[in-house]
Amino acid sequence: MSIVAIVVAGGKGTRLGDPLPKQLLAVAGKRLLDWSVAAMGRVAEHVVVVAHPELLEEHRSGSALVVAGGATRADSVRNGLRAAAAFDPTHVLIHDAARPAVSDRVSAAVLSSLEAGHLAAIPVVPVTDSLRRVEGGSVDRSQFLAVQTPQGFSFETIQRAHAAGGDATDDASLVDALGVEVDHVDGDPQNIKVTVAADLALAEILLG
Numbered sequence: 001m002s003i004v005a006i007v008v009a010g011g012k013g014t015r016l017g018d019p020l021p022k023q024l025l026a027v028a029g030k031r032l033l034d035w036s037v038a039a040m041g042r043v044a045e046h047v048v049v050v051a052h053p054e055l056l057e058e059h060r061s062g063s064a065l066v067v068a069g070g071a072t073r074a075d076s077v078r079n080g081l082r083a084a085a086a087f088d089p090t091h092v093l094i095h096d097a098a099r100p101a102v103s104d105r106v107s108a109a110v111l112s113s114l115e116a117g118h119l120a121a122i123p124v125v126p127v128t129d130s131l132r133r134v135e136g137g138s139v140d141r142s143q144f145l146a147v148q149t150p151q152g153f154s155f156e157t158i159q160r161a162h163a164a165g166g167d168a169t170d171d172a173s174l175v176d177a178l179g180v181e182v183d184h185v186d187g188d189p190q191n192i193k194v195t196v197a198a199d200l201a202l203a204e205i206l207l208g
Contacts, residue, residue: 001115004089005040005150007049009033009059009097010069010076022194023097024058028207032194035100035207037061040150043107046087049097050080074167074174081159092158094171095150098194101206102150109185110152119157120175123148123187147172148187 009023023033030038033049040047041062051059053068060066067083069076077094084092091114095102106123113121124145131139151171153161161174168174172182190206192199 001111002088002090003044003093003111004046004048004084004087004091004155005044005093005095006077006080006084007033007036007040007047007064007095007097008069008073008076008080009036010050010052010073021052021055024055025200027100027194027200027203030207031061032100032203033059033097034061036095036097036102037064039100039102039104039107040093040095042104043111044093046084046089048080048083050076072167073169074162074171077171078162081155081162084155085159089155091152092155093150093152094158096193099149099191100194100203102148102191103188106148106186106188106191107150110150113183113185114152114154118183119154119180120152120172121183121185122151122170122172123191124184125187125189125191145184146187148191148193 011021024031037047047064049059049064049066050069051066056066067079070079110121124147127141127144127146131141147170157180161178175182194203
């Protein structure tokens with residue numbers, strides 16, 4: 001397999017209360033972005049970082065290629081896929097820059113599923129919190145899984161999924177829409193997504 005990893009870092013939001021986007025904040029001596037790029041660089045031949053068009057230079061990380069993102073997450077991934085095509089990959093990993101603590105074990109599980117012939121594979125973990133509907137009433141949490149990244153796909157499959165248009169919070173949803181089976185592999189509770197300030201403190205512990 002020939003692997004290109006796309007690290008999605010297109011946001012410019014400052015929900016953590018810092019003037020910098022969260023992916024540019026330092027944790028355990030490196031920026032979140034740098035941790036994520038390094039993790040993908042260990043399992044892929046090439047890494048493409050998709051960044052906000054106004055912050056391309058700020059998102060330089062190692063030998064990764066940096067390209068401009070779009071108006072939505074899906075638009076940004078499409079830009080990343082166009083850049084990845086230059087490397088002629090057979091498969092692609094798509095990873096959130098805000099998940100700096102991803103382990104090689106999780107990435108390897110995704111790649112093993114692809115190598116076994118699955119066209120799409122994503123890491124998942126059980127939902128541990130109790131769930132309720134917005135309008136009221138409890139939900140059986142055993143029927144749900146929390147989705148992580150990196151998500152892996154055959155390059156042809158993910159190109160088809162994005163060519164169909166649409167937006168989604170993760171790429172597997174677009175593949176679902178094609179009717180392609182998405183394989184589930186074991187994720188890791190420590191593969192957290194940094195969203196609020198408390199997540200930064202936890203990432204510091206995990207990466208320190």
